[in-house]
Structures are given as structure tokens and as C-alpha cells.
Amino acid sequence: MKRRRDLVRTLSCLRCFFSLPKKNPNPTKRKRAMEDSSSSSSSERYCYNPILRWNPQVEDYFIKAYGSDHFSRISKALTRPSCYSCIRVNTLKSTSDAVIQKLLTIIKEEEEEEEEGGNVDASESESEIGRISKCQFPGLEEYVVFYRGSGPHVIDYARPPKEIIVSRKCAEAVLRGAQVYVPGVIACSAHVEKGDVVAVSVGVEQPALDGGGWGVGITRGTVLLGLKTDPYYFERNGLYIGQGTAMMSRAGMFRVSEGIAVDMSNRVYKLPSFHDVLEGEIFLQNLPSIVTAHALDPQKGERILDMCAAPGGKTTAIAMLMKDEGEVVAVDRSHNKVLVIQKLAAEMGLNLRRLMV
Numbered sequence: 001m002k003r004r005r006d007l008v009r010t011l012s013c014l015r016c017f018f019s020l021p022k023k024n025p026n027p028t029k030r031k032r033a034m035e036d037s038s039s040s041s042s043s044e045r046y047c048y049n050p051i052l053r054w055n056p057q058v059e060d061y062f063i064k065a066y067g068s069d070h071f072s073r074i075s076k077a078l079t080r081p082s083c084y085s086c087i088r089v090n091t092l093k094s095t096s097d098a099v100i101q102k103l104l105t106i107i108k109e110e111e112e113e114e115e116e117g118g119n120v121d122a123s124e125s126e127s128e129i130g131r132i133s134k135c136q137f138p139g140l141e142e143y144v145v146f147y148r149g150s151g152p153h154v155i156d157y158a159r160p161p162k163e164i165i166v167s168r169k170c171a172e173a174v175l176r177g178a179q180v181y182v183p184g185v186i187a188c189s190a191h192v193e194k195g196d197v198v199a200v201s202v203g204v205e206q207p208a209l210d211g212g213g214w215g216v217g218i219t220r221g222t223v224l225l226g227l228k229t230d231p232y233y234f235e236r237n238g239l240y241i242g243q244g245t246a247m248m249s250r251a252g253m254f255r256v257s258e259g260i261a262v263d264m265s266n267r268v269y270k271l272p273s274f275h276d277v278l279e280g281e282i283f284l285q286n287l288p289s290i291v292t293a294h295a296l297d298p299q300k301g302e303r304i305l306d307m308c309a310a311p312g313g314k315t316t317a318i319a320m321l322m323k324d325e326g327e328v329v330a331v332d333r334s335h336n337k338v339l340v341i342q343k344l345a346a347e348m349g350l351n352l353r354r355l356m357v
């Protein structure tokens with residue numbers, strides 16, 4: 001089974017990331033910090049500690065509504081990834097009990113391999129059984145399984161640094177167990193070669209200096225010098241998401257259009273990638289999407305229209321709940337999107353009857 005190693009090695013999404021590191025959010029402060037060379041230690045830099053910046057009026061409103069303590073906890077939680085992966089079991093092919101057993105077997109086998117290779121950190125070897133559980137909401141226990149991740153972890157990074165900055169979207173995927181793919185890389189240190197261990201941070205949106213909206217402010221392909229005089233140096237403090245091995249040189253990362261740029265070995269939050277795991281038997285789907293189809297309560301023989309259907313998460317959930325006896329009309333706006341739905345339905349062994357562009 002492809003990519004099963006990720007289930008062991010790595011353990012949602014960053015729901016909100018309009019966040020900045022705690023230090024030096026504006027140019028004046030940044031300049032002051034650059035002058036004070038002792039203000040940015042390695043532990044400050046290589047940690048994950050973003051804070052959310054709110055529109056002051058919105059902030060005032062919420063503080064009045066929730067109280068400042070509660071609001072500050074909400075604000076902090078919004079900068080953290082989800083601790084759970086939510087797995088929908090395809091009940092036409094399997095059951096939640098069978099899926100739990102299979103996942104445990106996969107994890108055990110892979111753990112043994114990792115142990116043989118000496119790659120297991122004993123301090124992290126919590127029982128996997130406790131990590132997997134059935135959803136407790138009535139009616140969902142039959143087909144929804146949770147996998148609980150872990151974090152935040154302290155991931156030391158040895159100097160001298162070789163660094164990579166990735167986009168927010170890429171960072172969200174990485175903290176759900178993905179690798180860093182080429183399109184997600186925004187900037188990279190000079191002289192990064194294939195095989196180098198690199199520190200990976202996220203470039204977050206910041207207010208433009210000219211007051212014209214928010215942006216990442218780093219041009220794709222920027223060379224990171226690793227110096228405190230580097231204009232982006234302080235912005236990266238506290239936005240470190242982990243480290244990995246460069247799978248290509250710096251030149252390659254900005255020359256090719258696809259492929260893995262960094263094989264992540266350590267992430268500050270760990271959730272496994274379920275990519276290619278138990279294909280057709282399970283589908284990774286956020287709980288609200290599952291609940292949407294569940295609340296619709298589709299019955300055998302009904303005809304249901306899904307108007308913005310790709311990639312087909314709710315479409316296939318509806319078809320499954322109808323025991324694939326009925327008609328789901330799935331519509332999306334391009335032929336390619338409809339092909340994606342078709343592929344997912346085929347993997348799950350479902351006959352959707354009608355797919356439309």
C-alpha cells in the first residue's frame with residue numbers, strides 16, 4: 001500500500017491564518033529588532049506561535065460579546081490546526097470496525113519498520129489504539145471515524161540554517177500530513193541542494209506598507225540569505241512548521257512545475273496523510289460536510305440534485321446513504337471537475353447515474 005509510512009511518521013486544517021508572529025509586525029519595530037541582534041534566538045525563530053490580528057472594531061465587538069479571556073482563547077485556537085482527521089467509511093465496502101482494525105494493522109506494521117530503521121522517537125510512541133475512535137454522534141458512529149493527532153511539538157533545528165518559506169495553503173496541507181510540493185514554495189535559501197535538511201516556515205499575509213490591502217509580500221523565487229538584514233528575517237519568527245529533506249536543489253524548485261520539493265520528516269503538529277490509504281473504503285471529509293448529507297437523510301429510490309458537486313464528497317456520501325439505489329444528479333462547471341467526481345465514485349464503487357457540466 002502506497003504512502004502508508006505517513007500514517008506512522010506523521011500524525012486539518014489551519015482554519016484561519018491571518019496571523020503574524022508576535023514580534024515586529026511593522027517596519028519600525030522590525031528595524032529596531034534588527035539593531036538588537038540578541039532579540040531573535042533560535043528557539044524564538046524555530047517555533048510555531050502565530051497570533052491573529054483582528055480589525056480593531058471587530059475585536060472590540062467580540063471582546064464585548066465573549067469577554068477578553070474567552071476571546072483570547074478563541075483567537076489562539078484559530079491559529080492552530082485541527083487535532084483530528086475525520087474519516088468517512090464507505091459502508092457499501094466496509095464498516096467502521098473493519099476500518100479501525102485495518103488502520104491499526106497498517107500502523108503497527110509501519111511502526112515495526114520504523115523501529116528496525118531506528119526512526120522511532122520513544123517519547124512520542126503513544127498507543128495508536130487511543131488515537132482512533134468512532135464518532136459519538138448518534139447515527140454517525142456507523143460510518144465516521146476520528147484520528148487524533150498530536151502537537152505542538154518542539155522541533156529543534158540545527159544551524160546554520162537552510163530555510164524554505166511556503167504558502168499558507170501549502171502549510172495547511174503540511175500540517176495535515178502532506179509533503180511540500182513545488183507550487184507551494186515561495187522562497188528558499190541560496191545553495192540548497194538535494195538531500196539538505198531544511199527548516200520550513202509559512203509566509204502569512206500582512207498589511208501592505210502602502211495601506212493597499214494584505215499580501216504575503218515575498219516574490220516567488222526570493223533568495224533567503226539567513227541574515228538579520230534579510231528584509232523577511234523577522235517575519236518568519238514563530239512561523240516555523242517543521243523540517244524535512246530537500247528533494248531537489250533550489251534551482252529545481254523554481255524551474256519545475258510539479259513534484260515534491262521537501263519530504264517532511266517532522267512537523268509541529270502531526271496528523272497522518274491518508275493519501276492512497278484504503279482507497280475506496282474511506283474518504284477524508286470534514287465533519288460538517290458529512291453532517292450535511294446525513295441531515296438530508298437520503299432514502300433509496302429518491303432523486304437528489306447536488307449543484308456544486310466536485311470533488312464529490314457530499315455526492316458520494318448521499319449515494320452511499322441511499323445504498324446506491326436511487327439517482328444523484330451531480331453538476332459542476334467544467335468537464336474536468338465532473339471527471340473528478342466520476343473517478344471518486346468509481347473508486348467507491350458507486351453508480352451515480354447522472355453527472356452533468
Ligand SMILES: C[S@@+](CC[C@H](N)C(=O)[O-])C[C@H]1O[C@@H](n2cnc3c(N)ncnc32)[C@H](O)[C@@H]1O
Pocket residue numbers: 289307308309310311312313314315331332333334337
Ligand atoms: C467547495 S466545492 C464543493 C464541494 C463539494 N460539494 C463536496 O462536498 O465535495 C465548490 C464547487 O462548486 C463549483 N461551482 C462553482 N460555481 C459553479 C457554478 N456556477 N455551477 C456549477 N458548479 C459551480 C466549483 O467548481 C467547485 O467544484
